[in-house]
Amino acid sequence: MASIEMTNIVKKYGDGFPAVNDVSLDIADGEFMILVGPSGCGKSTLLRMIVGLEDITSGDMVIGGKRVNDLAPRDRNLSMVFQNYALYPHMTVFENIAFPLRLAKTPDDEVRRKVNAASDVLELKEHLERKPANLSGGQRQRVAMGRAIVRDAEAFLFDEPLSNLDAKLRGQMRTEISRLQRRLGITTVYVTHDQTEAMTLGDRVCVLRKGKIQQVASPRELYEQPVNLFVAGFIGSPPMNFLPATPEGNRLKTPFGDIELDERRAAAVAGHDLLLVGIRPEYFEDASLVDDAKRPVGSIFRAKVDVTEWLGDSQYAYIPYDAPDSIKAHLRDLSKELDSEELRTQAIVSIDATSRIREGREAEFWLDSRKVHVFDPESGENLTRDAEAGAELTRLATQDRLEHLESARAQQDGASDGQTGARGGATAVGAA
């Protein structure tokens, strides 16, 4: 297991276009790092440079303290998991996991020890003597993971591993990967275009856009303290709503009425003309259902509802709003860049499932103004980001991770102590 350090990594193709542009990123030993972004952002290229499939134009790629820029893929000792895995019908599950070791002529007892240890973690122990034809879809994928585990790779790499699975298996595998990574504590780099995967799996998430890093942070920091319009729009589903806003003293004038800003944020937006205010769907509520205690921290506005969507446990209302042409153009560009189809001059608002707000009627909404962010539409910069609060969120996540890692490693040590004895027994039986 190892850390992966990238310094000023650039990848230029023949036409001079930088697919990856000056990326510096440190992935800690045992960390689960997600590379995410829309198609063409450079995430896969970056992963391929880690693996050794793509030459590095400039910069340093250091794995486990060793510069690997000029090493062949196999000499980097990394494992691409699930990539075109195949199960061999005549071999038992045991042999299906063991074969990379067999090909490397590993001694039998070592093969047995490693496969047994991997199958423990993967909960495949009862299936080891079976043929793979009898395995479920999820178990098959676990066998593929077993192969990666027995190789003792420095890190696991995943390139959109779930994108070709059906929805059910996808959800199941997401949980498995997450659980396994925690148990094994192995450095993992995972590429996806799916922000839900990114948010649920990663210790930290690196958001890329046009070959450049936008922000590297814990999922919570990305969600609560996005660095710019791009990250704010990409992370979260349904996405953040962006409304035109004009600052006036400590207030923002918006199509949903005036929003009051605290001192820090009011100062940050002062002197600007036309801005965008970003409000997540869950910062809204049906005004009639808001606690009296909460009411004063937000504002009330009336709007006509276009559509409501009741999902049983939750409910969404769609509220169209007007925006100047310049803002519409910005939002259209943003949608295009994020590969999303939504027309962004319609707010998606989360309301309580019990709310009786009806389609086509005007209704009263409450808006929590404490968590809104204000963006400069030209530069995209988040003017109200609280860097310190964000850093604290990521610090807490890192602390959680380290605790997990420690207990996973303690458990593994315990397990391998136990297994030494078992192994001795098995060998003795084999010899007799």
Added chain:
Amino acid sequence: MRYLFRPPATDATGLLGLPWDQPLEEWDSELLLDVPSRGISRHVVRFVAVEGQVYALKEIDERLARHEYALLAQFEGEGLPSVSVLGICVDRPDEQPAILVTRYLEYSMSYRWLFSRPRGHGSPDQLLDTMVVLLVRLHLAGVFWGDCSLSNTLFRLDAGTFAAYLVDAETAERHPSLSPGQRDYDVDLARERVGAELMDLQFGGLLPEDIDPIEVADSLPRRYESLWEEVTREEVFRSDEQRYRVAERLQRLNELGFDVGEVELRTTREGTRLRVETRVAEPGHNRRELFRLTGLEAQERQAQRLINDVRAFRAYLEQKAGHPVPDTIAGHRWLAEVYQPVVDAIPEDLRGRLEPAEVFHEVLEHRWFLSEKAGRDVGTTRAARSYFATVLPGAPEELTTPSVIAGRG
């Protein structure tokens, strides 16, 4: 549902009546053709015969299906050895995956069949070399396979030697050219997959005892490296050796089964620097020539063999007529008077085991063998009769190509 087919897709019209709305796994076995296991697939694969043609249908995620469809079409257009793709069916009900339709590669053999048989049908050395030629050809064309394995390769006899075809392009990627890392990765993956596939045969008791999977697999990178070096290396030699060294190099490449597109000679201080641009397409001049002369389609080495016979026949015609005979006339008479009678004489129960052009090639070999023994030319008719009686029955029945089986009803 939507069907996308590449022209000429008149073939496709017969396929439209199939139950595309149902999961492939649930299709009525009456509709399907039983083709023995050809390799290991992660997907549901089924075969159907329509109007004498056999197709392979693979159920696969739409994104992958579109990707594979586009790539296979490109490969075919460029003459890379791959299966031929017909089309895809997408937007199937209940969010079912897409189906990719390829034409069954007639007279092809899988590694399972080839390796699990005692010698005579290709040694592991021969098969691995053939596979490496395919991989080098793909790499020269900027194709990263990402899944090079015996399961994804089909073999066909070509005048006694083998030719390899890519069957599965699901994970393949097209680049302007490949980085050393991409080639390394592909070769390493191939080594591992070949090793595992042979070990699997061993576990199934299907591998002859004298084949060691690890040894065979470990030889793959070496074979690849030496072939890659041979087809890409730049050479420097003295100006006075220039002529024969260039000829030597070109001949060597031809022997390895590669055509040369362009030869570049640069004079430098150390001597003449030779760089050859190796063509990625399968060599095809003999195939084209045979097609022009006779309208027959065959593989390259088979075509070479058949053309030689056409030439000999033309010489015989000219001698008999006492004046020159145009090559196209000779070609058409050869087809009607020499080739077709041999093919038509293949006994019904032995049909489809070998490609007709391969049968003809073997008859010519047999004729040479009989003539040598008899001390005189025994003639094609007699050679064919003897061949059908003594040699062809030795070609296993399992080899019979599915379209012939389907034709028997």
